[in-house]
Amino acid sequence: MTLERFLIIGAILFAIGLYGALSKRHAIAVLMSLELMFNGVNLTAVALSRYTIPAALSQSQYAIDNAARFILTGQIFTIFIITVAAAEIALGLAIIIAIYRSRQTVLVTEASDLRK
């Protein structure tokens, strides 16, 4: 139950973020919902790397000698996800501000020129 409850919280965060990202018209609200989804995924990765063992660990001698890189891989992935999310949010906000300057709106439904 200790592992499952963290995974369930992660799934709930991801689902709430999915709802927000698809249903909001304000671009900054969409970005905030994306952050919620990232956090759900991060929580899942860290919980899995904390509570489960790779099957390799109990079998091969190499895996036992290098146990750290099998146990902490989830945390490494989370570091990379956080970095990419930071880059994404900086670029996203820059794009939103550029759109706001050129056409005085931040609603994603108003910036649909490529559809025409």
Add this chain to the structure above:
Amino acid sequence: MTPTSAAENALITEIIFWIIALSTVVSAIAVVQIRDLFRAALFLIVTLLGVAGMFILLRAEFLAGVQLMIYVGAISVLIIFAILMTRDIDEGSPSHSFRIPVALISVIFMGLAIYVVSNTDWNLLSSQALTEDQMGDVQAILSNGIPNLASMLLRDFVLAFEAVSLLLLAAVLGALALVRGR
């Protein structure tokens, strides 16, 4: 440690977990439900703090620090700045007309994920699967996480590390180029 105090510690951890979980989920719902975007951003900060607390409960203290510095410290400040800069036309955060089907899809996804999670036979990190020595190794790695994390980051994942630093540089330059006045 006597057995009673161990049980008390487990109970306290349990209570802390449920407090953090409840505040995280409630403020996540508030982020997508509140119409005032500024308040939604404040609730997003509460959610990010809750996830940092969960990282501490999962013994990933370094990640909790990273979460506090990058998400709570930097990203939320960026979001609040952007909200304030675009606020004069802002009349809340309206939803699409198809929010009901989207909510349905999200609930279905959540139910599916919870069903799968609770019905999977996880290969748990327990004393049954590992020998005594391996359990000791695992505990040593988990309690000495930061040096192990550093050596992994700069040895096994050094290529991804360099790629991510290039990505960050490109993102910073791109953001500067985008918001520069002409």
